Amino acid sequence: xxxxxxxxxxxxxxxKPRFAAxxxxxxxxxxxxxVAISLGIVFAAAAAYYLLRPLDAPIPEGAGAQYxxxxxxxxxxxxxxxxxxxxxxxxxxxxxxxCPHCREFHEGQFVALLDAIAxxxxxxxxxxxxxxxxxxxxxxxxxxxxxxxxxxxxMVDVLYDWQRRFLTSTFDARRVRKGxxxxxxxxxxxxxxxxxxxxxxxLDRARAEFDRRGLSxxxxxxxxGQKVQDYRELETLGADYHSxxxxxx
Numbered sequence: 001x002x003x004x005x006x007x008x009x010x011x012x013x014x015x016k017p018r019f020a021a022x023x024x025x026x027x028x029x030x031x032x033x034x035v036a037i038s039l040g041i042v043f044a045a046a047a048a049y050y051l052l053r054p055l056d057a058p059i060p061e062g063a064g065a066q067y068x069x070x071x072x073x074x075x076x077x078x079x080x081x082x083x084x085x086x087x088x089x090x091x092x093x094x095x096x097x098x099c100p101h102c103r104e105f106h107e108g109q110f111v112a113l114l115d116a117i118a119x120x121x122x123x124x125x126x127x128x129x130x131x132x133x134x135x136x137x138x139x140x141x142x143x144x145x146x147x148x149x150x151x152x153x154x155m156v157d158v159l160y161d162w163q164r165r166f167l168t169s170t171f172d173a174r175r176v177r178k179g180x181x182x183x184x185x186x187x188x189x190x191x192x193x194x195x196x197x198x199x200x201x202x203l204d205r206a207r208a209e210f211d212r213r214g215l216s217x218x219x220x221x222x223x224x225g226q227k228v229q230d231y232r233e234l235e236t237l238g239a240d241y242h243s244x245x246x247x248x249x
Contacts, residue, residue, distance in 0.1 A: 055169065057178035060161040064154030066111065070118055072153065075125055077209070078202035080143070080152045083123035089116075089237065092125045094210055094220040097140060097171065098133025102219045103160045109234045116237060126156070129210055129218050130203040135171030137203065142176045144202055145193035149185050158183070 070082050091113065095102035116122040128140035139159045146155035158179055162170050169175065180190045193199055213220075213227070221228035228234060 055172055055175040055178065056166075057175045057182055058161075058165070059158055059179065059182050063157040063161070064151070066114060066157075067153045070114070072150075074147065077205045078144070078198075079125050079127050079206065080147055080156075081123060081125040082153070083117040084120045085123055087117075087120055087123040089122045090125065090222075090224050091122055091234070091237070092127060092222040094127045094129050094206075094213075094215055094218055096129040096132040096136040096218045097143070097156075097159045097163060098136040099129075099218045100163070103163050105219050105231070105234075106156070106160050109231060112235060113237060122237060127206050127209060128203065129206060131207055132218050135169075138173060138176060139171040140203055140206075141194045141199050142171070142180065144199050145190050146180065146183065146185060148189065148193055151183055151185065154183060155179070 067082065071084055073081055073085075075081055093105070093110075095105070110124075113122055113124060117124055128143060130137040130140045143152055143155045143159060146152055159171070162175070162179075166175075177187070177191070181187060210220075213222075221231070221234060223233060223237070
């Protein structure tokens with residue numbers, strides 16, 4: 001019996017390839033490899049520039065001069081303070097060196113308080129908040145460690161000046177070291193302080209106090225333990241002192 005056409009077995013038809021032909025696939029892989037290598041070179045160059053670029057660390061003219069003659073010290077928690085502990089008014093300033101509004105206060109209302117501090121009417125305490133803003137912790141360590149050599153408030157002036165001058169890497173560790181050198185600090189002691197646990201303990205206490213008082217931002221102020229709701233209260237302190245000192249006509 002002659003087999004009919006439908007009875008003749010047919011060779012299996014190979015499935016169509018789901019992927020591109022080997023030649024095209026290799027070309028694509030080479031293309032991706034070139035892109036990956038190019039990106040790697042770009043990132044490596046950017047990292048090298050970041051790590052090797054020169055960083056200025058200028059000391060502004062008159063840094064620290066406005067504190068001449070003021071009593072300086074630290075609180076029991078290690079926070080820097082200005083003025084007599086017996087002053088009738090206590091102002092506490094929770095600030096971050098990376099906070100623009102904190103800098104504005106330092107350059108404005110704070111200056112207006114200096115005469116009242118000098119007269120023994122106000123004690124001012126700076127609580128350095130380490131967790132708000134890029135580089136805030138490094139800057140706070142710089143201020144506290146400069147304080148071990150009597151330069152807390154000069155470094156405070158420098159750090160706020162840098163915040164205004166520089167847009168990126170403001171408190172890069174290399175810039176901080178160069179600034180400390182420019183201030184004439186003992187760098188062995190300064191570096192040891194920055195790496196040590198004592199300065200970290202102070203910053204941990206600052207963070208704990210920030211949280212304990214239910215704060216969420218900087219700057220935050222307290223006058224004799226009461227949270228300041230309107231910054232004009234701080235301006236009034238300086239104005240009241242000047243009014244009391246003004247000679248009567």
